[in-house]
Amino acid sequence: MATRAPSRKASSARASGNGYDADAIQTLEGLEAVRKRPGMYIGGTGSQGLMHLVWELIDNAVDEAAAGHATRIDVTLHRDQTVEVADNGRGIPIDEHAKRKVSALEVVFTELHAGGKFGGGAYGASGGLHGVGASVVNALASRLVAQVDRDGHTWELAFRNRVAGQLDNGKFKAGHGLRKVKRISKTKTGTRVRFLPDRELFDAEAGIDVDEVCDRVTRSCYLVPGLKVRVHDKRSGSRREAFEFVSRGGLTDLVNDLSEGDRASEVISLSGIETFTERVPVDGKMRDVERECIVDVSLRWVKGFDTSFQSFVNTIPTDQGGTHVAGFDRALTRAVNDVLLKDARKLAKLAKANKHRATKEDIQEGLVAALKIEFPEPQFRGQTKQELGTPAVEKIVYDIVKSGLADWFGGSGPKTHINAVREKIATAVVNRVASKQVLENRRKAASMGSTGMPDKLADCRVHGPDSELVIVEGDSAAGPAKLGRNSENTAILPLRGKVVNAGKATLKQVLDNAEAQSLFTAIGAGQGKDFELDNARYGRIIILCDADVDGSHIRCLLLTLIHEYMRPLLEAGRVYAAQPPLYSCRVGETLHRAFTEEERDAITAELTKGRRKATNLTWNRFKGLGEMNVDELAECALDRDSRVLRRLTMEDAKQAKEAARLFDVLMGSDVAQRRGYLIRNSALLDPGALDI
Numbered sequence: 001m002a003t004r005a006p007s008r009k010a011s012s013a014r015a016s017g018n019g020y021d022a023d024a025i026q027t028l029e030g031l032e033a034v035r036k037r038p039g040m041y042i043g044g045t046g047s048q049g050l051m052h053l054v055w056e057l058i059d060n061a062v063d064e065a066a067a068g069h070a071t072r073i074d075v076t077l078h079r080d081q082t083v084e085v086a087d088n089g090r091g092i093p094i095d096e097h098a099k100r101k102v103s104a105l106e107v108v109f110t111e112l113h114a115g116g117k118f119g120g121g122a123y124g125a126s127g128g129l130h131g132v133g134a135s136v137v138n139a140l141a142s143r144l145v146a147q148v149d150r151d152g153h154t155w156e157l158a159f160r161n162r163v164a165g166q167l168d169n170g171k172f173k174a175g176h177g178l179r180k181v182k183r184i185s186k187t188k189t190g191t192r193v194r195f196l197p198d199r200e201l202f203d204a205e206a207g208i209d210v211d212e213v214c215d216r217v218t219r220s221c222y223l224v225p226g227l228k229v230r231v232h233d234k235r236s237g238s239r240r241e242a243f244e245f246v247s248r249g250g251l252t253d254l255v256n257d258l259s260e261g262d263r264a265s266e267v268i269s270l271s272g273i274e275t276f277t278e279r280v281p282v283d284g285k286m287r288d289v290e291r292e293c294i295v296d297v298s299l300r301w302v303k304g305f306d307t308s309f310q311s312f313v314n315t316i317p318t319d320q321g322g323t324h325v326a327g328f329d330r331a332l333t334r335a336v337n338d339v340l341l342k343d344a345r346k347l348a349k350l351a352k353a354n355k356h357r358a359t360k361e362d363i364q365e366g367l368v369a370a371l372k373i374e375f376p377e378p379q380f381r382g383q384t385k386q387e388l389g390t391p392a393v394e395k396i397v398y399d400i401v402k403s404g405l406a407d408w409f410g411g412s413g414p415k416t417h418i419n420a421v422r423e424k425i426a427t428a429v430v431n432r433v434a435s436k437q438v439l440e441n442r443r444k445a446a447s448m449g450s451t452g453m454p455d456k457l458a459d460c461r462v463h464g465p466d467s468e469l470v471i472v473e474g475d476s477a478a479g480p481a482k483l484g485r486n487s488e489n490t491a492i493l494p495l496r497g498k499v500v501n502a503g504k505a506t507l508k509q510v511l512d513n514a515e516a517q518s519l520f521t522a523i524g525a526g527q528g529k530d531f532e533l534d535n536a537r538y539g540r541i542i543i544l545c546d547a548d549v550d551g552s553h554i555r556c557l558l559l560t561l562i563h564e565y566m567r568p569l570l571e572a573g574r575v576y577a578a579q580p581p582l583y584s585c586r587v588g589e590t591l592h593r594a595f596t597e598e599e600r601d602a603i604t605a606e607l608t609k610g611r612r613k614a615t616n617l618t619w620n621r622f623k624g625l626g627e628m629n630v631d632e633l634a635e636c637a638l639d640r641d642s643r644v645l646r647r648l649t650m651e652d653a654k655q656a657k658e659a660a661r662l663f664d665v666l667m668g669s670d671v672a673q674r675r676g677y678l679i680r681n682s683a684l685l686d687p688g689a690l691d692i
Contacts, residue, residue, distance in 0.1 A: 031110065031139035031162050038201060041136045050197055050206045053140060054213060056133035057085035057193050062220045062315040064089030065227045070190075073220075075213055076232045083208065084194040091150035091189045094178055102176045105146060105157050106164050109138040137195055138162055140202075144195040147181065149188050154181040214243045216317075221247040222254040223315050223372060251298035251370040258308045258368045264301040264424055265417040270404035271296045276392035280377070291375050293393060295400045297328070299369035301421050307364045312372040313380075313388050322381070322388025324373050327397030329360055335405035336363050336425060340418070346426040355433050362428040373397065454518040458482045458492040465539035469493060469522060470578070470638070473545045473554055477625035477633070481544070484634030491538065493522050499557040502564040503657045516561055523566065533568040541569060542645065544578040544637050546625055547595075556656040563653035570650050578637040579644040580628070585619045593636065594619075 034041050042052040054075070064070040070089035077083055093104035100107050112135050138144050144159045145167065155178045158167045165174040197206075210233045217229040231243040247253045255267050272295050277288050311318045311325050318325070337357050341347060347356040373393060381387045409418060453459060458478075460467055467489040472481050478494035485492060500513035507528070510516050520527045525535040543558050545551035555577060562569055569575050581593035583600045587607060594600035600619060608614050622628055628636075635642045 031112070031135060033112070034136050034139035035201065038140060042140070045201055045206065046203045047206045047209070050202055050208060051212060053137045053195070053197060054083055054085070054208060055216065056137055057083075057195075058213075058217060058220065059315060060133055061085055061087035061089065061191070062224060062227070064191075065220075065224045066315050071227060073217065073227065073229045074232070075217060075230070077208060077210060077213075077235050077238075078194070079234050079236055080196070081235070082194050082196045084192060086190060086192040088188075088190040091148040091191050092146070094148055094150055094155050102164075103157065103178055105148060105155070105178065106176060108134050109144065109146060109157070109159065110162065110164065111135060134193070137193070140198055141195040142198040142200075144193065146194075147192040149184055149190045152183060152186040154184055155179070156181045210238070210240055214245075218245050219254070219310070219312075219317060220315060221245050222250055222370070223312055225250040225253075251296055251372060254310065254370045255298045255300055255368050258310075258370075259300060259302050260304065260306075262303040264303050264366065264420045266414065267298055267300045268405070268408055268413065269296075269298050270401060272400035272404070274396045274399065276396060278390075278392065291377075291392075293373060293375040293396050295324075295397055296372045296374075297369065297401055297404070299367060301424055302366045302368060303424070305365050307366070308368045309364070310370045312370075313378050313385075314374050316380075316385050318386055318388055320381075320387035323390055323394040324371060324388050324397045327394035328369075328371050328401055330394075331398045331401035332363055332405065333358070333360055335402050335409060339406045340409040340422050341426060341429075344422060344426050346423070347429060350429065350433060356429065358425055358429050359432070362432055363425055365428045366424060371397070454493065454521055456494055456496065456518065457522050458485075458487075459522075460485075460487055460489050460491040462489050463537045467491070467538045468540040468542055469538040470542045470544050471495065471519070471558060473551060473625065477544070477546075477628075480625070480628060480630045480633045481638065484630040484638050486638070490638065491522070493518065495554065499554060499561060501557055502561040510561070510565065516565075519558075519561070520565070523569075525566070527565040531566050531568060533572060536569065536574075540574055540576060542576045542578050542637075543648075544580070544625065547580060547582050547622070559648060559653050559656035563650070563657060567650075570648065570653055573647055573649075575648045576645040577648055579646055580622065580625060580633075580636050583619045583621050584632070584636075585617055587617070591635070 038045055038049060042049040058073065058075065061070060061073045064087055065073065070087045072088045074086045075084070076086075092108055095104060096102065097104045097107045100111070138159055139162060141159070142161060146157050148155045156166070157178050158165055158172060160172045160174075163174050164176055165172050166177065166179040167173075168179070210231065214231050217231060221227050221229055225248055226246065228244065228246040233240045249256075252267050252269055273292060274295075275290055275292050278291055279286055280289050281287075282289065309325075311321060311328075313322070313324065341356070341358060344356075350356040373396075375390075375393070378393075379389045381389045409421075411418075456478075469491045470481060470485070470493070472478050472492060472494050475494055475496065478492055481492045481494075495515050497515050499515045500510050502510055502516070505513075510527075522537070523541070524537040525532050541562070543555050545555045559575070562575055579595060581595050582597070583594040585592045585594075585600075585603070592603050592607070594603055604614055604617060604619075607617060622632075625633060625637075637643050
C-alpha cells in the first residue's frame with residue numbers, strides 16, 4: 001500500500017515550528033485594503049475621516065469645473081443620513097472598459113488607482129491625482145448609487161457592500177450592467193453620487209458638519225471663478241437655510257473676505273508661469289517630463305496682528321503647507337528685508353547691533369494671503385493631500401513671488417500703501433526686539449532672585465517643615481535627580497555656575513552672584529540680617545555634590561554662603577549633606593555601599609569569609625552623580641528610607657569657610673598669594689628645590 005509523502009510546504013512549516021509560512025502571507029484584493037486600514041486613506045475613522053469622504057466627491061466635481069466642463073455643484077445632506085454630490089460636468093464615462101470588461105463607471109468605484117487624472121489625459125491639473133477617491137468612498141460605504149447624465153439618458157449603477165448591481169423599485173439585484181433611468185436631452189451631462197457611510201467602520205460620534213462643508217465649497221469657488229455651489233441640509237433638526245455661493249474675482253475675493261479691520265494696503269496680485277523637469281515612470285521606464293507650473297498669489301496687510309494664510313494645489317487646500325508654502329515664506333522674507341526695509345530710518349539703531357532684519361513672524365503680522373499653484377501630477381505627502389512634496393515647486397514660487405513683491409515694494413505699488421506696510425513691519429521688528437529684551441531682563445531677574453522663582457528650580461508641590469530643597473552640582477546630576485525625586489515634597493535646584501566665596505566677598509558681590517541669588521530666592525526667607533527662618537519654604541536644605549575635589553569645593557562654598565547669609569538654618573540643624581557612596585556592589589538582593597576605599601576593602605573582607613572569592617565581587621565606582629542612573633541616585637540620596645544624610649553644624653561651617661579660603665588660595669588666580677602659602681607651608685622641603 002503506497003503512502004503519500006508530506007508536501008514541501010507542510011514539512012517546512014513543521015520544521016520551522018513557528019507557523020510562519022506561505023499561508024501567513026496575505027494579499028488584500030480590491031477595496032479590502034481600504035477597509036482594513038482606512039486611516040491610510042482618509043486619516044482616521046472619526047469625523048475628520050467621514051468628512052474626507054465628502055471632500056473626495058466634492059474635489060472630483062471641482063476638478064470638472066476647473067477643467068472648464070462644469071459650472072454648478074450641489075451638495076445635499078439627506079434626512080436618511082446619506083450624502084449626495086452632483087455636478088453638471090461631462091459625466092463619468094459609461095462605456096465598457098477595454099481591460100476590465102465592465103463599464104468605466106464601475107471601474108471608477110471599484111478599482112483603486114483608476115481614474116482620468118493620470119498622465120494628463122482627461123485633466124491637465126487636478127486635485128484627485130491618486131485615483132482612489134471615488135473607490136475609497138465606495139469601500140467605506142454600506143450603499144452607494146451613482147447616476148450619470150450622458151448620451152441622451154440617465155444611467156445608474158448601485159452598490160451594496162461594494163457589490164455592483166441595479167436598483168429596481170428599491171430592490172437590489174447584483175450585476176454589472178447599467179440601468180437606464182430615463183431619457184434626457186442629449187446636451188445634458190453630469191454626475192450624481194449618493195452614499196451612506198458604513199457605520200460599522202466609523203466612530204459612533206463621527207458626524208458631518210454642514211458649516212465645514214459650506215466653508216470647503218466656498219474655498220473651491222475662489223479657486224474656480226464663476227463656479228456656483230449649493231449646499232442643502234435636509235437632516236432632521238437642521239434649521240439652516242440652503243447655502244449658495246459664487247465668486248467672480250478668485251483669490252482677490254478670498255483675500256478681501258478674509259480681511260478684517262482697517263486695511264494697511266491694497267490687495268497685491270502676483271502671477272507667473274514657469275516650467276520644471278521631473279523624472280517619472282512612463283511606460284515602465286524612468287523619463288524626464290517637462291511640467292508647467294502656474295502660480296497665483298493675492299495678499300494684503302491689515303492693521304491688526306492676526307495672520308490669515310491659505311494655500312492650494314490645483315483645487316486642493318493644503319492645510320499643512322509644503323514646498324510651495326516654503327517658497328512663498330522665503331520670498332516674502334527676502335523681498336521685505338532686501339527692498340522694503342532697506343535703509344529704513346526706524347531700524348537705524350537696531351542695524352548697528354545687526355538686529356534690524358525682519359523675521360517671518362514680524363512680516364506676517366496682519367498679513368492676509370492666498371497662494372494657489374497648478375501643475376500636473378503633484379506629489380503629496382500622504383493620501384489625505386494636505387502637504388505638497390514636489391521639490392521643484394519651491395524655487396518656482398520663490399522666484400515669482402520675490403520678483404513681484406520686489407517690484408511692488410520698489411514703487412509699482414501706491415506709495416502711501418508701501419509706506420504703511422513698511423511702518424507696520426518696522427514697528428513689529430522694534431517691538432519684537434524690545435519684547436525680547438524685556439523677557440531676557442525678566443528671566444535674569446528671576447534667576448537673580450528679584451522677582452518670582454528661579455527658572456531652573458524644579459519646585460515641589462507642597463512646602464513646609466516636611467519639604468526639602470536638594471542643591472545638586474550641574475545639569476548632569478539634575479536630570480536623574482528630578483526623575484528620581486518625590487515631586488510632592490522634594491525640590492531640585494541645579495548649580496550651573498560658580499558659587500561666590502561668601503567668606504571674603506563683599507555684600508554687592510554676593511548679591512550680584514546668580515547662583516547665590518537663586519538660592520536666596522528659592523528658600524524665600526531673605527538673606528543676612530533680614531533672614532527670617534519662619535519664612536523658609538523648605539524644612540531641610542540638602543547639599544548633593546560629587547565625592548571628589550571639585551564637589552568638596554562646591555560644598556564648602558555653599559556651606560560658607562549659608563553660614564554668612566542664612567545662619568539660622570545651620571543653627572536650627574536644617575542643613576544636610578547627602579553622602580553618595582564612592583563604590584557599590586550588589587550581592588544577591590543586597591546592595592553594599594562603601595564611602596571610602598578602606599570601607600570597600602573591609603566589606604570585601606567580610607563578604608569573602610566563606611567560600612566566596614573576592615574576584616567574584618564586582619564593585620562599581622561612581623566618578624560623579626551624573627554617572628548614576630535614576631534608581632541609584634534616588635536610593636543613595638533622595639529616598640528617605642535608604643539614603644545617608646549628614647547634618648551640618650556651625651563647626652562644619654567654620655571648617656568649610658577655612659577650606660573655601662584654602663581652595664581660593666591654592667586654585668585661585670592670585671599667584672603671589674599661592675606662592676606665599678606654599679613657601680610658608682613647605683618647611684620640610686629644601687626651598688632651593690621648589691620651582692617658585
